[in-house]
Amino acid sequence: MIDAHGRTIDYVRISVTDRCNLRCTYCMAEDMQFLPRRDLLTLEEIADLARHLVARGVRRIRLTGGEPLVRRGFAGLAHMLGSLRSEGLGELTLTTNGVLLPGMAGELRRAGIERINVSMDTLDAEKFAAITRGGNVGKVIAGIDAARAAGMSVKINMVAMRGVNDGEFADMARWCGARGCDLSLIETMPLGQVEGDRADTYLPLAAARDVLERELTLLPSLHRTGGPSRYFDIAETGARVGFITPLSDNFCASCNRIRIAATGTVYGCLGHDQKVELRDVMRTGTPGALDEALDQLLGGKPKRHDFDIARAEPATARHMSVTGG
Numbered sequence: 001m002i003d004a005h006g007r008t009i010d011y012v013r014i015s016v017t018d019r020c021n022l023r024c025t026y027c028m029a030e031d032m033q034f035l036p037r038r039d040l041l042t043l044e045e046i047a048d049l050a051r052h053l054v055a056r057g058v059r060r061i062r063l064t065g066g067e068p069l070v071r072r073g074f075a076g077l078a079h080m081l082g083s084l085r086s087e088g089l090g091e092l093t094l095t096t097n098g099v100l101l102p103g104m105a106g107e108l109r110r111a112g113i114e115r116i117n118v119s120m121d122t123l124d125a126e127k128f129a130a131i132t133r134g135g136n137v138g139k140v141i142a143g144i145d146a147a148r149a150a151g152m153s154v155k156i157n158m159v160a161m162r163g164v165n166d167g168e169f170a171d172m173a174r175w176c177g178a179r180g181c182d183l184s185l186i187e188t189m190p191l192g193q194v195e196g197d198r199a200d201t202y203l204p205l206a207a208a209r210d211v212l213e214r215e216l217t218l219l220p221s222l223h224r225t226g227g228p229s230r231y232f233d234i235a236e237t238g239a240r241v242g243f244i245t246p247l248s249d250n251f252c253a254s255c256n257r258i259r260i261a262a263t264g265t266v267y268g269c270l271g272h273d274q275k276v277e278l279r280d281v282m283r284t285g286t287p288g289a290l291d292e293a294l295d296q297l298l299g300g301k302p303k304r305h306d307f308d309i310a311r312a313e314p315a316t317a318r319h320m321s322v323t324g325g
């Protein structure tokens with residue numbers, strides 16, 4: 001699939017639910033209106049859509065949410081998607097808050113998920129509870145350990161927040177290194193209305209890199225995933241740190257992805273509302289109609305986001321939890 005700007009789209013992020021067992025302050029408002037279950041694609045429909053996309057050249061699928069592991073039957077979906085490797089899928093990955101991994105990691109690894117990203121913004125139990133509005137960091141750590149024990153590669157996602165976790169970057173990098181995990185630092189993006197002003201905690205990652213380099217040696221790395229992180233090897237730990245810089249160093253020129261919400265709405269860009277509804281097309285249309293809908297999306301895919309952290313209004317009213325990042 002090629003978009004209107006000549007970019008090859010071979011990476012699809014699929015959100016399987018907008019619900020979550022945490023309420024991170026930068027992602028969700030305290031009170032969220034979740035979708036009624038009847039509006040969701042069934043797991044079989046998600047698998048059918050994924051098969052169609054693989055036939056159209058998609059090589060990477062990332063499962064996300066909300067919290068993907070709270071969707072009933074998730075492991076079964078992972079098995080259905082894992083089997084698409086024989087049809088050309090290169091990689092099936094997962095982004096999760098990790099809380100439910102202890103009971104599921106082994107099954108997910110058997111389904112073919114070899115690499116996961118687990119979100120953990122701090123190692124401090126009190127701070128974690130505050131950021132997630134009630135989460136228990138011990139459960140996340142148990143989830144990370146379960147994933148490592150099941151043989152998965154784990155990368156930790158840490159949203160960098162000034163005045164919140166900016167004193168912990170080096171400690172987190174060392175903690176990750178000791179567990180054989182990479183780390184991605186992420187700039188806060190203005191999506192969806194939340195309590196408080198994201199501009200107050202926004203931290204451009206050049207500042208985070210400076211802080212890290214006071215204690216650790218960062219060596220430029222050629223390592224790349226399908227995602228936007230730019231990596232450095234950390235000489236002292238043997239693991240990597242990546243920087244995801246949508247605001248301070250835009251990476252849209254190399255965009256390779258689209259995202260599907262749990263309802264079957266497909267979005268051309270994380271930062272825009274441009275979308276096409278696939279659910280009814282799948283239920284009542286022909287495969288040709290599905291291709292037409294996808295082509296319409298690709299034809300209108302925005303060139304780039306226009307996030308502006310200083311603006312009071314977010315770039316879109318849609319919360320990050322609708323598309324899963």
Ligand SMILES: Nc1nc2c(ncn2[C@@H]2O[C@H](COP(=O)(O)OP(=O)(O)OP(=O)(O)O)[C@@H](O)[C@H]2O)c(=O)[nH]1
Binds near residue numbers: 064184226227
């Ligand atoms: N602006 C923007 N941010 C993205 C995009 N893809 C992922 N992100 C952000 O990157 C952060 C990490 O997302 P993950 O779900 O862990 O995925 P990833 O880091 O791209 O995944 P890999 O590189 O495959 O490990 C989240 O905050 C996402 O919102 C994108 O296309 N545009």
Ligand SMILES: C[S@@+](CC[C@H](N)C(=O)[O-])C[C@H]1O[C@@H](n2cnc3c(N)ncnc32)[C@H](O)[C@@H]1O
Binds near residue numbers: 067119159186190320
């Ligand atoms: C929306 S979550 C969905 C998957 C899962 N619940 C998790 O937290 O990993 C995906 C990623 O988006 C990140 N995220 C959420 N809101 C964000 C925001 N406003 N800006 C930047 N990243 C955000 C999270 O930290 C997480 O790493």
Ligand code: SF4
Binds near residue numbers: 022027
């Ligand atoms: S970032 Fe993930 S864990 Fe946190 S509220 Fe959003 S969906 Fe839930």
Ligand code: SF4
Binds near residue numbers: 253256257268269270
């Ligand atoms: S912000 Fe939009 S155009 Fe830019 S990389 Fe993300 S999805 Fe692609």
